[in-house]
Amino acid sequence: MSTIFDQATRAALIDRINTLNENSTAQWGKMNVYQMLKHCSTYENMMLGRTKYKRALIGLLFGRMALKDFTENDNLIKMNVPTLTQLKIKEDKGNLLIEKNKWIALLEEYAHLTDPDVVHPFFGRLTKEQIGILVYKHTDHHLRQFNS
Structure with missing residues (x-):
């Protein structure tokens, strides 16, 4: 499985x-x-454990079951999966090069991530292996969204 x-x-x-x-x-x-670039940088800050969000009630109820669907197979994330409210970007204009470089720098940090402390607002506490799979799939999902 890709990570x-x-x-x-x-x-x-x-x-x-x-x-x-x-x-x-x-x-x-x-x-x-x-907005996608900024969304992905915001997501990386969460997955690197820098930004913490409160657990969503629906996540408390169904998050662990859904996590299995996302991490136990090579299936792609489907189109139009809802975005966490905390990760929605309202501003619609900015410097693309700066945002691309921010996202790339954050992705490079995974090479040195040793002891993550990540509680996803929907899925709950994540292992390092789950983080690796989810970050790969999320990144691939948005790159496919923009035909890259």
Whole structure:
């Protein structure tokens, strides 16, 4: 199973990020490319354990079951999966190069992540292995969204 902790996998994702530009348009969803880049940086800060969010009630009820669907197979994240409210980006314009570089720098930090303390607002407490799979799938999902 693909994971962000694999250097070659991370490098391939970064190559795909570098193909994004102001003409990149979404194949689905409501985000533009700037919002997607900012959303993904916000997500990485959460998955690196820097930003903590309160658990959602629905996550407390169903999060652990859903986590299995996301981490125990190679299935892609489906189109139009709802975004956590905390990760929605309202501003719609900004510097794409700066946002791409922020996201890439955050992805590079996974090479040195040793003892993560991550409680996902929907899935709950995550192991390092689950973080690796989820980050890979989330990144791939948004790059596919923008045909990269």
